[in-house]
Amino acid sequence: MADSLETATMLHLLPDEIDRYQRDGWVVPQWRLPEARVATMRAALDELLRRNPGVRPEKLVSAHVDRGAGDNGEGVRGVADFLDLARDPEIVELVSGVIGDDVILWGCHVFCKPAGEGFETPWHQDGHYWPIRPLATCTVWVALEPSTRANGCLRVIPGSHAGRTLHPHLHEDRQDLTLNQRLAAGAFSEDAAVDVELAPGQMSLHDVHMIHGAGANTSPLRRTGVALRYMPASSHFDRSLRPVAGQSGVPVDFSQRSLWLLKGHDACGLNDFATGHTSSLRIA
Secondary structure, eight states, rough: HHHHEEEEEEEHHHHHHHHHHHHEEOOOOOOOHHHHHHHHHHHHHHHHHOOOTTTTTTOOEETTTTTOOOSSSOOOOOOOHHHHHHTHHHHHHHHHHHHHHOOEEEEEEEEEEOOOOOBBBEEGGGGGGGOOOOOOEEEEEEESSSBBBTTTEEEEEETTTTTTOOOOOEEEOOSSHHHHSSETTTOOOOOOEEEOHHHHHHHHEEEOEEEEEOOOOOOOSSEEEEEEEEEETEEEOOOOOOOTTOOOOSOGGGGGGOOOEEOOOTSEEEEEEEESSOTTSOOO
16 A cells, blocks of 8 residues: 555655746656666667667657658657657656646657767757747656766756747757757856756656757767657647748658647647557557
């Protein structure tokens, strides 16, 4: 009985964790993936890298969409274990604590920074890129390997989400970035940055408006995280929108992006859960 009660408690963010997310725009919850699940996901990572030798490992978009021998429509051959991770009931419950009880999965991006040559992620806001209106998403960033300042961990500007404002971004013509757009000067002070260092299995949750980035990995230790993207079903994933189309440096195709309703109902009544799915992909 004690184990059951403990599990039930861990299914939810704690009140102080919710408060921190709302105040700072991010939080690292106490709950983490069990070691056996981390091992499973590392094996899935190995398979993902094996299937995509021609893709930069920081740019493995829609890694959860596995279409067998074909790619996922965005240039990546996915692995189904990442979909299983994104649909994990415990992770979905954590997300519910900050976006509500109607939860849609709309993305999964694996960021694997090779030792010694991992790309920098410039300071940016996720909402600059995404066709969601009203703009709302919680990203769960799950560490599969140690993520430290030395190997390019996530860096955040606490409280930068509070104004719900998207600041101007500038194009960067560089080949060593995960994204080719960075925030224009004056939107924030880097002196306020916090390094989100995570052990394997730990995760951070952050808001769609929060300013964040990550340094290059010049260390001898590879760094890998899985960014799981969830939106409240009160928002619309509008495939007709093309925010900064073709300018991000990542070959996404939102027009065919698959959605999964993981909890509750489609509160806005506009979301399409058929586009992007095949007979081998379960919609709900």
